[in-house]
Amino acid sequence: MYNKIDFSNKPVLExxxxxxxxxxxxxxxxxxxxxxxPELRKLTGSVCSDEEAEEPSSQEEVDRTREWYLTRNQQTNRLDLAIVEKESGNVVGEVVYNDYDEDTGNVNFRILMGKAGCNRGIGSEAVSLFIQYGMTVLKVHKIGLEVYSFNPRAERVYQKAGFVLEGVKREDFRYNDEYIDTRVYGLLQADYNEHRKQLKSSCETK
Structure with missing residues (x-):
């Protein structure tokens, strides 16, 4: 066993x-x-076409999703946190660690961001804060994620945070009758430590 993590602790990261x-x-x-x-539904792979993205969720889906968020703080095998913009106090998205493997110390990461939080550096800081918590407090061995190839903006955020492209699942998703690749990224403890050294060195030379 690598490291047993109790995800029942739900921190506040600022x-x-x-x-x-x-x-x-x-x-x-x-x-x-x-x-x-619609754009968020597309980027998260929740729908398979622009037409579906515009369709409202059924009442059953809404009720199920509401119950989902009401129970996030009781989960002991995953960590779900709201992303709050400090200036406005508005919730603009979420960050999640799930699928933690105690044998390897590897965890899956995902983030979703509404349009109100885009293009202002909010997502980049949210990713940085969450990764720092995962690596320095939870002490996971590796953080992995997947992103569709039609989301280069998200890829740039992950690359900036130190994530390394590990592979491509070719034509893994189908949207608007076109095949889309899934790009697989990973961040090892060693990658994270090296990335922090590079950032520190860059700041010292400016």
């Missing part, structure tokens, strides 16, 4: 632009609205 914190009951309706955004 940066200059964002706060990552546990979900509250008041966040549920906000997240439901975010998850109806």
């Amino acid at each position: 940066g200059s632009k964002v706060i990552l914190r546990p979900f509250t009951e008041a966040d549920c309706e906000i997240m439901l609205a975010l998850l109806e955004e």
Whole structure:
């Protein structure tokens, strides 16, 4: 066994632009609205066409999703935190660690961001804060993620954070009747430490 992690601890992580914190009951309706955004539904692979992206979720789906967010803080095998923009106090997305493997110390990472949080460095800081927590507090061995090839903006954020492209699952997804690749990224403890050294060195030379 690598390292047993108790994900029942739900931290509050604060940066200059964002706060990552546990979900509250008041966040549920906000997240439901975010998850109806067509672009977000496309980028997360929740739908398979622009037409589906524009269709509202059924009441059954809404009820199921609401219950999902109401129970995030009780989970002991995963960590779900809301992304809050500090300036406005608005919830603009979420970050998640799930599928932790105690044999390898590897964990899966995902992030979703509504349009209100895009193009202002909020996502980059949220990723950085969450990764720092995973590597320095949880002490995972590796953080992995997958991103569709039609989302280069997200790829740039991951690369900036030190993630390394490990492979491509060719034509793994189909959207608007076109095949899309899934790109697989990983960040090892060694990668993270080296990336931090490079950032520190870069800052010292400026």
